[in-house]
Amino acid sequence: MTESAHTSDRPVAAAQPLPGRRSRRARVWRVLRKAPPTAWFGLIVIGLYLFVAVGAPWLAPYPESELVGGAFEPWGGQFLLGTDQLGRDMLSRLIYGARNTVGIAFLTTMLSFLLGGGLGLMAAISGGWLDQVLGRAVDVLMSIPQLIFALVLLSILGSSIVNLIVVIAVLDSTRVFRLSRSVAQGVVVMDYVEAARLRGEKLPWIMRREILPNIMPPLVAEFGLRFCFVFLTISALSFLGLGIKPPTADWGSMVRDNAALITYGDVTPLLPAGAIALLTVAVNFVVDWFLHKTSGLRE
Template identity: 40%
Template sequence: MTLTAHPGAAEPATALRRRPGLRGLRALGAQGPLFTAAVLVLAALVLVAVFAPLIAPYDPEGMDLSASLVGTSGDHLLGTDQSGRDVLSRLLHGARTGLLGPLLVVAVSTVLGTALGVIAGWRGGWADTLLSRSMDLVFAIPGLLVAIMLVAVVGSGMTGPVVAMAVAYTPYVGRLVRGIARQEKARPYLEAYRVQGWSGWTICVRHLLPNIAPTVLAQSAMNFGYALMDLAALSFLGFGVQPPTADWGAMINEGQSAIQQGAMLPALAPSFAIVLAVVAFGIVGEGIADRIAKRER
């Protein structure tokens, strides 16, 4: 007797292989069109930042005083600034500094805040008290003020503001992680691992951190938008990225005088880019937080 495979026997395996990708697309669509649009906007901003040297029509620092404050045209889609530099090219290149700075701030503050929060929440006692009071002390000092003082010491540029903002944002992540870690520590499944003789380090790395990661990701997405605004404000004030390097905050500062001459785009274009990025990060962060809240109900 010959056994013949059913014609649809291979379909379940194929479905299993495709399921992760389909699940991700369904999860993206389930958050609503606004969340999907925000994700697409952020993806586009990242691509622009990565490929800016390839897609920018002009050198962002190339000056042509004879073309100062030229309006929109086929050669300059967003016009030029006071120095005759193409606004579109500077806007595209400004995405690199505009996103890189907040990325460094969020990466450093998330790693430090998560480590401090887990230690404080898991260990408790004097470690919790010491770390909590230290974070309260950092909270009491405005991050922008710390950045300005640090710039006075190390000089203008991206380094000082990024370090200051990373320190300022660490307590936000640390407090959040501390609270979640204390809640998770009281759950029976973690106590079961401790009874089995697992070390606290192993439990935290293999079980506690994966469980709090989605919440930290949501907070980090929102922090990204806040950090972008803070760093842009510092560049606007002259403490961040310095001209002639293209940066959204510095472009707004440079475009102030152009507004008085009737040219709006040199300042309006980077302002719109900042608002768009901040709103998109906020929507993504809120969407992730809502998904976590629905899962826990």
């Protein structure tokens, strides 16, 4: 019998995961097993919110803006959490509010970090007049209360979703600029950064390969904190009528629209407020744990 016949009868080995990938998963699981209960609580809550936001069209019993009953229907029966002032199902709007409020807050935070973090790294690396110009511009923006400035700009530009994201991202990027510039200044003086400059590496390469990996822990922690502030700012603007416009479901505007029920002892307006507070607490729990893990401190 030929060698080819022998080899054709051999069973084909099943594809195995790459060793590096297995070790990475094991390392992540070891870190998560040692996480405190508060961190686990935060991770579970964040995962639940993400599940609700992604699955909103399948989880909500009614469409987002459909009038399905009378105004302020009581809890129970056809409407598990009652209806709002127009007769829209509160449970459905809470579920869709997770997608709208959390999604817009996440996009806004991402944009603020791309803008503020990039400019902060440029200022720290370049120094000189560029650092001075960017620093003074940030000082001017930070001298004006953020919520008041956002109200003025949105009153002028209009409170569309695009304007809301851009305005809050620009105003919030000043805080990101300060942090990224501060932590990057401690790295740009290192020998390996100077060696990269002497090799003729360009500014984007130095930012991406030499500086950014060494300042990621504080930036990731700051991302969680800034997300909370942006999330609360968008909810506050919606409560004041200059945030996400109806009929789009938003937790801030839902509190405002149903606030009159509190005078009758109805806790319905507290549901979207509680959803805002719960997510804020959960994110802060995870950020605190992450800061502890990256600080090098032992239990």
